[in-house]
Amino acid sequence: MADQTHKNEPFALTKYSGEQLKEALRKMHLIRKFEEGAEDSYMRGLIHGTMHLSIGQECSAVGSCMPLAEDDQITSTHRGHGHCVAKGADVARMFAEFFGKETGYCKGRGGSMHIADVAKGNLGANGIVAGGIPIAVGAALTSKRLKTGKVVICFFGDGANNEGAFHESLNMASVWKLPVVFVCENNKYGMSTSIERSTSVANIADRAAAYSMPGITVDGNDFNAITEAVDQAVERARAGEGPSLVESLTYRWRGHSKSDRNRYRTKEEINDWISKDPIIRFAAFLVEHAVITEAEAAQIEEDVETEIAAAIEFAKASPDPVVSDVSRDVYTEAQV
Amino acid sequence: MNAPVSSTDLETIEMSYSEAIKDAMDIALARDERVILMGEDIGVYGGAFQVTGDLVHKYGEDRVMDTPISELGGAGVAVGAALTGLRPIFEFQFSDFAALAMEQIVNQAAKLRYMLGGEVSVPLVMRFPAGSGTGAAAQHSQSLEAWLAHVPGLKVIQPATPHDVKGMLLAALDDPDPVMIFEHKLLYKIKGPVPQGHYTVPIGKAEIRRAGTDVTIVATSMMVHKSLAAAEALQEAGISAEVIDLRTIRPIDRDTVLSSVEKTSRLACVYEGVKTLGIGAEISAMVAESHAFDFLDAPILRLGGADNPIPYNPELEKASVPQVEDIVSKVTDLLKGKI
Numbered sequence: 001m002a003d004q005t006h007k008n009e010p011f012a013l014t015k016y017s018g019e020q021l022k023e024a025l026r027k028m029h030l031i032r033k034f035e036e037g038a039e040d041s042y043m044r045g046l047i048h049g050t051m052h053l054s055i056g057q058e059c060s061a062v063g064s065c066m067p068l069a070e071d072d073q074i075t076s077t078h079r080g081h082g083h084c085v086a087k088g089a090d091v092a093r094m095f096a097e098f099f100g101k102e103t104g105y106c107k108g109r110g111g112s113m114h115i116a117d118v119a120k121g122n123l124g125a126n127g128i129v130a131g132g133i134p135i136a137v138g139a140a141l142t143s144k145r146l147k148t149g150k151v152v153i154c155f156f157g158d159g160a161n162n163e164g165a166f167h168e169s170l171n172m173a174s175v176w177k178l179p180v181v182f183v184c185e186n187n188k189y190g191m192s193t194s195i196e197r198s199t200s201v202a203n204i205a206d207r208a209a210a211y212s213m214p215g216i217t218v219d220g221n222d223f224n225a226i227t228e229a230v231d232q233a234v235e236r237a238r239a240g241e242g243p244s245l246v247e248s249l250t251y252r253w254r255g256h257s258k259s260d261r262n263r264y265r266t267k268e269e270i271n272d273w274i275s276k277d278p279i280i281r282f283a284a285f286l287v288e289h290a291v292i293t294e295a296e297a298a299q300i301e302e303d304v305e306t307e308i309a310a311a312i313e314f315a316k317a318s319p320d321p322v323v324s325d326v327s328r329d330v331y332t333e334a335q336v
Numbered sequence: 337m338n339a340p341v342s343s344t345d346l347e348t349i350e351m352s353y354s355e356a357i358k359d360a361m362d363i364a365l366a367r368d369e370r371v372i373l374m375g376e377d378i379g380v381y382g383g384a385f386q387v388t389g390d391l392v393h394k395y396g397e398d399r400v401m402d403t404p405i406s407e408l409g410g411a412g413v414a415v416g417a418a419l420t421g422l423r424p425i426f427e428f429q430f431s432d433f434a435a436l437a438m439e440q441i442v443n444q445a446a447k448l449r450y451m452l453g454g455e456v457s458v459p460l461v462m463r464f465p466a467g468s469g470t471g472a473a474a475q476h477s478q479s480l481e482a483w484l485a486h487v488p489g490l491k492v493i494q495p496a497t498p499h500d501v502k503g504m505l506l507a508a509l510d511d512p513d514p515v516m517i518f519e520h521k522l523l524y525k526i527k528g529p530v531p532q533g534h535y536t537v538p539i540g541k542a543e544i545r546r547a548g549t550d551v552t553i554v555a556t557s558m559m560v561h562k563s564l565a566a567a568e569a570l571q572e573a574g575i576s577a578e579v580i581d582l583r584t585i586r587p588i589d590r591d592t593v594l595s596s597v598e599k600t601s602r603l604a605c606v607y608e609g610v611k612t613l614g615i616g617a618e619i620s621a622m623v624a625e626s627h628a629f630d631f632l633d634a635p636i637l638r639l640g641g642a643d644n645p646i647p648y649n650p651e652l653e654k655a656s657v658p659q660v661e662d663i664v665s666k667v668t669d670l671l672k673g674k675i
Binding site for chain 2: 073075104105106107109123128133135137140141146167168169171172176329330333
């Protein structure tokens with residue numbers, strides 16, 4: 001809970017050190033430039049299939065992961081590159097995965113929609129909308145049963161909040177009082193269907209009441225707001241008080257996937273959100289509060305560019321899987 | 337896989353199939369704190385088929401968990417739990433309800449290891465009371481094991497005896513991959529010798545229940561018993577039938593089936609799942625595309641479930657799955673060259 005004596009001080013400044021806040025900014029840049037690098041690589045034919053970019057949602061991902069320790073866990077969505085980076089992934093291995101290489105996080109078998117970083121607690125992006133929600137609840141069940149103290153953040157989008165799995169999962173997490181925090185990144189559209197046309201409540205967080213858990217809607221592009229809301233929810237979970245639902249309002253600048261022609265939203269709307277870039281907003285906040293200087297902020301961005309460029313080179317130079325290995329890892333031991 | 341645990345030194349007692357399942361779960365719950373049971377009405381109610389019985393009184397509600405009626409969510413919780421260090425046994429009240437959970441079984445449990453490049457395993461056990469003969473009609477009587485056996489990443493077993501259901505469930509708990517157990521409801525009350533204590537029966541190995549020379553009958557689950565009864569009648573007519581209890585349908589024990597067909601030169605597949613595109617289709621194709629093909633003296637015979645939902649009326653219900661008389665009659669025709 002925010003210290004009352006610092007009531008007027010922004011939450012992030014009371015809770016996190018300068019180093020942590022700089023790292024948060026660095027991660028936001030890392031996500032942005034990773035996504036742009038992936039987009040560019042896709043145009044160049046280095047990535048096949050499609051991708052679901054989270055450009056514009058960096059603050060939501062990084063802010064939500066701030067309260068987590070390395071061994072806390074997350075489940076993610078098809079739009080999961082940002083969560084993966086926020087949870088500490090190595091962008092070189094992420095690019096390698098997208099390029100289908102053996103050095104990728106999933107040895108080239110998963111690709112963008114199934115990227116995972118299990119060592120850092122990322123149980124995986126998921127190609128099924130709401131597919132990761134019951135899984136997150138299961139991970140929280142393990143935490144409670146084995147008393148590991150881990151908290152699980154379950155990321156999903158506004159589209160997922162109408163899937164049966166969402167409702168069943170929130171109900172069970174609540175009945176069993178499990179240490180899971182449901183973070184819904186509401187970017188206003190499922191694929192093309194707006195929240196107004198698909199969802200019978202005005203705020204997704206209103207659905208928390210149906211499952212007897214706290215629900216809050218915050219501006220996910222405001223670092224202070226998202227970190228404070230998720231921090232409270234994580235503390236609640238750690239204290240054994242059960243799950244919460246945090247609705248993080250954000251926006252994706254790019255279409256749903258690479259084949260989206262944006263017919264369902266206007267250029268004006270997109271440009272309006274682009275003008276409110278959450279990374280620029282966060283950097284300005286840090287400069288304003290003397291956490292960093294403008295020169296330092298620029299250096300962070302430049303260093304990230306270097307890291308991304310090196311990561312892409314690593315991925316390009318990495319080996320492809322051996323075709324005869326195609327059936328490896330279907331089972332844990334080789335079938336006789 | 338852990339090495340199979342032999343039962344040869346264990347004392348044996350007579351037990352029903354459902355008691356054997358409970359015994360396996362009791363042993364598992366006692367020896368491994370990661371094991372939990374999940375399902376509808378498995379706590380004080382004792383389970384719809386009284387399999388879990390009083391386990392909740394011994395281990396508590398934290399380890400014998402009554403879930404809400406949420407098959408999709410519940411299955412997914414079991415997946416997530418298995419992914420992160422627990423060893424859940426998830427009971428579906430009826431195998432038909434697997435349809436509600438297919439997303440988590442097929443898209444998640446079966447595929448997580450592969451999609452994540454081998455970084456994780458999903459040691460999940462799911463139990464499905466299956467099959468017809470109880471008058472429960474179409475939505476409570478299906479044999480859907482072929483659906484799941486079609487999915488790489490799953491293992492699917494159909495133990496047919498009390499000895500095997502206990503040993504294979506214990507093997508499933510040692511298995512790092514998802515194992516789906518289809519238990520025919522009519523088997524729950526059958527009795528047989530069951531070793532006391534912990535032992536395993538290997539997944540992926542069929543068992544020859546009755547040696548014979550004229551025809552190989554490959555059967556699963558309840559049909560093993562019907563085939564054995566049919567084999568007695570066939571013997572009286574001078575036909576020597578070899579009956580193989582397949583036990584595991586993914587992976588199929590190819591070697592046992594092919595060796596037997598090479599010995600007898602005739603094959604009959606007997607199974608309760610719908611005949612069309614069922615397990616018998618896979619066995620037939622497996623034989624037809626192998627060296628055993630040259631040994632066949634007759635077309636392959638399949639006896640499977642009818643192409644209709646299981647009806648309520650008892651005579652119609654019986655007519656919808658192979659009965660002992662059907663097996664006797666069709667196998668006799670096969671031997672007489674009438675097929």
